[in-house]
Amino acid sequence: MTRAAALLLLTAAGCAGPRVITLPDEEGRPADVVALKPPKPGDTVVVEPTRTARTTRPRIFVRPVDLAQLTPAQRRLVEALPPGPSVFTLYYEEGTTRLVPSSRAQLDALLADVRRRGAAVDIEVSGHTDRKGRDADNDQLSQDRAEVVLMQLGRDGVPLARMTAVGRGERNPRVSTADGVDEPANRRVEVIVR
């Protein structure tokens, strides 16, 4: 914080409470913050104009702050946030670990996203099946699907320690169906890249 900002806070706030500045998230959704145990009356919680901050009992002075009014230090702190996660879904041909043709572009997009994030990446892979076939076979198939993706990422240079893979069988369907139904939307691998 700059000295000027600190002084401003002192005069405005009597200075016992935290300072809070809310901004919309990267998708533009407004922040939603509730002060549960606000500082003493007269302390400051600073809220950006698009706020939906709700303030409860003891009174809090809410002073709108513009994005442009962020100090360089505050701006730097916001810019230091890691990029948000990406989610990819790959679909498979029935009973196999073969991607359906339309998912190949998704796989390329996944690999590109992982490369862009560099050394600090971590990846969560979960495999799923439809409800056709025996539960035990589906558990194995979902695990195989997840591991094939894991190997692919491994070949692309991602260390195994940065990845987890789990097969969930038919237990987490994307589309609910009766048992025995071969629903293509459920034959999938979901990959979260952080």
Added chain:
Amino acid sequence: MRAFLAASLMVVVAAGPARAEIARVKSVEGQAHVLRGAERIAASPGLTLEPGDRLVAPRASRMSVTFVDNSRVALGPGTQLALTRFDYDRRSQSGRFDATLRRGSVSVVAGLIARSGEQAMLLRTRGSALAIRSGRLIVSAP
């Protein structure tokens, strides 16, 4: 009796190494580190974090972290942030996240835990607590 002992031992063994990974360090500048019990661990990209860890970014240092519920935090210089509690159920995408800002400033983006309840994600400072539901914010300790 032996069987009972063996069974309880197995439970302990199973519980021992199961300290959940709750987050990973994504970027580090300067002397940022993690205090875990009596241990001091130099922070580096990829370091996994556990509940109870205290994150420290001394003067001229910074650190950023992504949690398994997709919450994200960046610590500015001169900041101490304790990860008091972090319970997360991946299937239901719900849980509790309590952090305490002892000094300095953090920027925060709420993740999935925050959406799972009015007070599921709490950021405490001395004498106050903020329930974070969504959005980005900067919080500076008093």
